[in-house]
Amino acid sequence: xxxxxxxxxxxxxxxxxxxxxxxxxxxxxxxxxxxxxxxxxxxxxxxxxxxxxxxxxxxxxxxxxxxxxxxxxxxxxxxxxxxxxxxxxxxxxxxxxxxxxxxxxxxxxxxxxxxxxxxxxxxxxxxxxxxxxxxxxxxxxxxxxxxxxxxxxxxxxxxxxxxxxxxxxxxxxxxxxxxxxxxxxxxxxxxxxxxxxxxxxxxxxxxxxxxxxxxxxxxxxxxxxxxxxxxxxxxxxxxxxxxxxxxxxxxxxxxxxxxxxxxxxxxxxxxxxxxxxxxxxxxxxxxxxxxxxxxxxxxxxxxxxxxxxxxxxxxxxxxxxxxxxxxxxxxxxxxxxxxxxxxxxxxxxxxxxxxxxxxxxxxxxxxxxxxxxxxxxxxxxxxxxxxxxxxxxxxxxxxxxxxxxx
Amino acid sequence: xxxxxxxxxxxxxxxxxxxxxxxxxxxxxxxxxxxxxxxxxxxxxxxxxxxxxxxxxxxxxxxxxxxxxxxxxxxxxxxxxxxxxxxxxxxxxxxxxxxxxxxxxxxxxxxxxxxxxxxxxxxxxxxxxxxxxxxxxxxxxxxxxxxxxxxxxxxxxxxxxxxxxxxxxxxxxxxxxxxxxxxxxxxxxxxxxxxxxxxxxxxxxxxxxxxxxxxxxxxxxxxxxxxxxxxxxxxxxxxxxxxxxxxxxxxxxxxxxxxxxxxxxxxxxxxxxxxxxxxxxxxxxxxxxxxxxxxxxxxxxxxxxxxxxxxxxxxxxxxxxxxxxxxxxxxxxxxxxxxxxxxxxxxxxxxxxxxxxxxxxxxxxxxxxxxxxxxxxxxxxxxxxxxxxxxxxxxxxxxxxxxxxxxxxxxxxxxxxxxxxxxxxxxxxxxxxxxxxxxxxxxxxxxxxxxxxxxxxxx
Numbered sequence: 001x002x003x004x005x006x007x008x009x010x011x012x013x014x015x016x017x018x019x020x021x022x023x024x025x026x027x028x029x030x031x032x033x034x035x036x037x038x039x040x041x042x043x044x045x046x047x048x049x050x051x052x053x054x055x056x057x058x059x060x061x062x063x064x065x066x067x068x069x070x071x072x073x074x075x076x077x078x079x080x081x082x083x084x085x086x087x088x089x090x091x092x093x094x095x096x097x098x099x100x101x102x103x104x105x106x107x108x109x110x111x112x113x114x115x116x117x118x119x120x121x122x123x124x125x126x127x128x129x130x131x132x133x134x135x136x137x138x139x140x141x142x143x144x145x146x147x148x149x150x151x152x153x154x155x156x157x158x159x160x161x162x163x164x165x166x167x168x169x170x171x172x173x174x175x176x177x178x179x180x181x182x183x184x185x186x187x188x189x190x191x192x193x194x195x196x197x198x199x200x201x202x203x204x205x206x207x208x209x210x211x212x213x214x215x216x217x218x219x220x221x222x223x224x225x226x227x228x229x230x231x232x233x234x235x236x237x238x239x240x241x242x243x244x245x246x247x248x249x250x251x252x253x254x255x256x257x258x259x260x261x262x263x264x265x266x267x268x269x270x271x272x273x274x275x276x277x278x279x280x281x282x283x284x285x286x287x288x289x290x291x292x293x294x295x296x297x298x299x300x301x302x303x304x305x306x307x308x309x310x311x312x313x314x315x316x317x318x319x320x321x322x323x324x325x326x327x328x329x330x331x332x333x334x335x336x337x338x339x340x341x342x343x344x345x346x347x348x349x350x351x352x353x354x355x356x357x358x359x360x361x362x363x364x365x366x367x368x369x370x371x372x373x374x375x376x377x378x379x380x381x382x383x384x385x386x387x388x389x390x391x392x393x394x395x396x397x398x399x400x401x402x403x404x405x406x
Numbered sequence: 407x408x409x410x411x412x413x414x415x416x417x418x419x420x421x422x423x424x425x426x427x428x429x430x431x432x433x434x435x436x437x438x439x440x441x442x443x444x445x446x447x448x449x450x451x452x453x454x455x456x457x458x459x460x461x462x463x464x465x466x467x468x469x470x471x472x473x474x475x476x477x478x479x480x481x482x483x484x485x486x487x488x489x490x491x492x493x494x495x496x497x498x499x500x501x502x503x504x505x506x507x508x509x510x511x512x513x514x515x516x517x518x519x520x521x522x523x524x525x526x527x528x529x530x531x532x533x534x535x536x537x538x539x540x541x542x543x544x545x546x547x548x549x550x551x552x553x554x555x556x557x558x559x560x561x562x563x564x565x566x567x568x569x570x571x572x573x574x575x576x577x578x579x580x581x582x583x584x585x586x587x588x589x590x591x592x593x594x595x596x597x598x599x600x601x602x603x604x605x606x607x608x609x610x611x612x613x614x615x616x617x618x619x620x621x622x623x624x625x626x627x628x629x630x631x632x633x634x635x636x637x638x639x640x641x642x643x644x645x646x647x648x649x650x651x652x653x654x655x656x657x658x659x660x661x662x663x664x665x666x667x668x669x670x671x672x673x674x675x676x677x678x679x680x681x682x683x684x685x686x687x688x689x690x691x692x693x694x695x696x697x698x699x700x701x702x703x704x705x706x707x708x709x710x711x712x713x714x715x716x717x718x719x720x721x722x723x724x725x726x727x728x729x730x731x732x733x734x735x736x737x738x739x740x741x742x743x744x745x746x747x748x749x750x751x752x753x754x755x756x757x758x759x760x761x762x763x764x765x766x767x768x769x770x771x772x773x774x775x776x777x778x779x780x781x782x783x784x785x786x787x788x789x790x791x792x793x794x795x796x797x798x799x800x801x802x803x804x805x806x807x808x809x810x811x812x813x814x815x816x817x818x819x820x821x822x823x824x825x826x827x828x829x830x831x832x833x834x835x836x837x838x839x840x841x842x843x844x845x846x847x848x849x850x851x852x853x854x855x856x857x858x859x860x861x862x863x864x865x
Contacts, residue, residue: 082859118423130412131497
């Protein structure tokens with residue numbers, strides 16, 4: 001039975017890029033960062049960021065989390081050299097954010113679609129490719145792959161100004177990846193996207209992380225950050241209020257959750273009896289596992305896609321080949337691949353705690369033990385099982401999620 | 407270089423996609439074609455030239471100049487305000503490359519539009535010239551459809567002479583009481599008058615050395631271009647005088663009495679082969695009026711001679727106009743480097759208007775103040791630090807503006823005078839490299855230091 005137990009922590013965080021970065025390979029280093037906006041006369045107007053310190057290490061998906069106006073975007077813009085710090089020290093790849101050559105390693109998706117509205121998709125990517133000194137052949141190839149990836153290949157001749165907000169986000173994402181960046185900075189990447197688009201973006205982030213890319217994700221959407229980030233900082237009022245891995249921040253160490261298949265009533269009762277005896281009768285809870293709304297929605301749409309047609313942007317397709325590293329003559333030493341290939345370190349116990357929950361409902365126990373269909377139906381969890389997949393499996397999963405069937 | 411070209415192409419694309427180019431081209435070509443149709447010429451070669459060449463080229467320069475200024479402000483400030491530059495500036499592109507790319511894009515756009523319009527003017531001029539009388543067509547061929555060099559009398563440096571006379575006059579008690587600047591001005595006027603004033607019954611002789619061009623000028627006519635002022639107004643409005651040209655005792659020497667109005671330019675031909683053996687042209691003018699006439703040293707007397715073809719000259723003249731447009735683009739971009747769109751445009755327009763106020767600037771520099779001056783002396787009584795600072799600034803501004811306004815390509819083309827390659831190179835150096843470079847350096851510096859993400863965007 002033990003082999004059938006599925007750790008809920010595995011189920012909810014299997015999508016997160018499993019990185020164990022070395023402490024000295026910081027891609028971004030921020031120390032004592034303060035940004036004060038001033039008025040025309042130089043008088044302080046607003047302290048947007050206040051004495052912030054953090055590091056982002058190579059291969060991490062790092063989240064900047066916080067409510068609107070908390071200083072996330074200001075931090076991002078300082079990291080990109082679009083704003084200058086009032087105090088403190090910022091380094092990106094060991095250089096000042098204003099170091100021009102370093103920018104060749106960065107991809108940036110701003111919070112809004114700040115693209116040229118009179119260019120079409122192809123021209124947009126060609127223009128930005130030129131800024132990275134890409135050859136015409138490279139620009140053409142990458143543009144095709146990116147447009148295919150973000151589902152805009154069929155509307156490549158439509159100008160960006162005619163795009164819906166979601167389509168603009170997609171082309172914005174494509175331009176951020178035209179240079180195959182080592183550091184991808186995404187400011188509210190899922191803003192304006194439908195749930196499918198959100199999922200695609202999150203899967204793309206995971207695919208990038210699997211290739212050893214560093215991703216800095218700024219968002220106020222908790223689900224986005226929770227689904228993909230290794231570490232987060234939580235901003236409020238321009239200051240960091242909390243920082244750490246999701247596990248550190250979210251785990252409740254004094255409780256555990258056990259998930260098992262439907263069992264006969266007598267076995268369940270025996271188990272519960274033991275648990276009640278050990279933990280106390282009011283501290284044991286029994287219920288059906290549920291999938292989250294995003295997973296359920298994606299399942300519905302996936303079924304509908306088999307019979308319905310749509311206009312506008314299609315679901316994205318396979319991640320661009322050059323982003324998967326297939327274009328490189330010698331595949332990059334993909335630490336992510338190593339990570340995926342390495343046997344997972346056993347977690348003991350392979351369960352995590354959850355917030356305190358109500359006591360067992362006897363009638364519910366009866367219903368469950370009869371093997372009747374639970375509500376909602378027990379579909380597989382949206383995120384994969386605990387066993388770490390290799391890179392091909394990750395790609396295949398990503399391809400399916402990004403609409404590879406269509 | 408690739409990013410610079412990419413940004414230039416982007417700027418160009420924007421102008422086409424926003425229909426600026428087709429609309430402006432239509433307006434300009436429409437104006438060029440309609441202007442001569444609305445304003446009728448007097449059937450003379452000069453009348454035709456005035457309207458078809460001078461007015462239309464002036465119109466093109468003015469409209470394209472203002473458009474360039476406006477566009478330069480809009481393209482940079484607009485991109486900053488719409489936050490589009492945030493996405494560009496995070497790519498491996500230096501800020502100066504963005505700035506230069508914008509400048510290059512506007513220059514290509516200007517070259518396209520200016521080339522199109524100037525070509526239309528040229529063709530229209532050729533076409534309309536066919537409708538002139540044969541005599542006027544001859545005038546057009548000799549005086550307009552030609553590139554003519556210009557020669558003036560070489561005036562020696564008068565300052566040492568002025569200083570010497572001033573020194574002697576200052577020994578006189580009455581003269582010594584005058585402020586030195588006033589006294590010097592009076593002496594200078596007297597000295598210069600020897601070269602400029604022709605008293606009644608007197609003869610003024612000009613000797614122009616054309617030895618360098620003597621061979622090329624064999625059997626070709628020369629043209630005198632004159633302008634004078636009269637001390638007293640004549641009842642008839644014109645002033646008679648005997649003009650003689652050629653070596654004093656030579657058989658080919660010619661002479662004729664002309665009656666000319668004052669305060670305007672007059673041009674008349676001289677027969678070929680009037681140079682002496684050393685290549686010097688001698689021209690004498692005998693004043694037959696009861697009043698003194700005044701020929702300014704700067705533009706009172708000029709000899710024009712054939713130097714080249716009109717087409718090449720026209721191209722060079724248009725290129726000088728292009729240099730002005732390049733400068734205006736730099737001014738607009740420099741303004742947009744630190745100001746938002748409408749403000750930048752008005753600031754740049756303000757600079758343009760100021761540059762037309764050279765008279766005021768010159769007065770300030772001469773008077774030594776921007777405050778009220780002593781009415782007796784025309785100078786400020788006791789200049790203070792404010793006078794020194796402001797006058798210094800105005801002197802620098804005047805010097806800069808003069809670098810730009812030192813060229814008159816449209817007037818040169820309208821009078822069939824050569825815009826030489828040297829003039830074109832000088833125009834490029836002074837207008838584009840020096841003054842344009844100053845604005846570019848300022849613009850790039852400010853733009854590089856500017857925080858681009860303070861704009862929240864309109865998207």
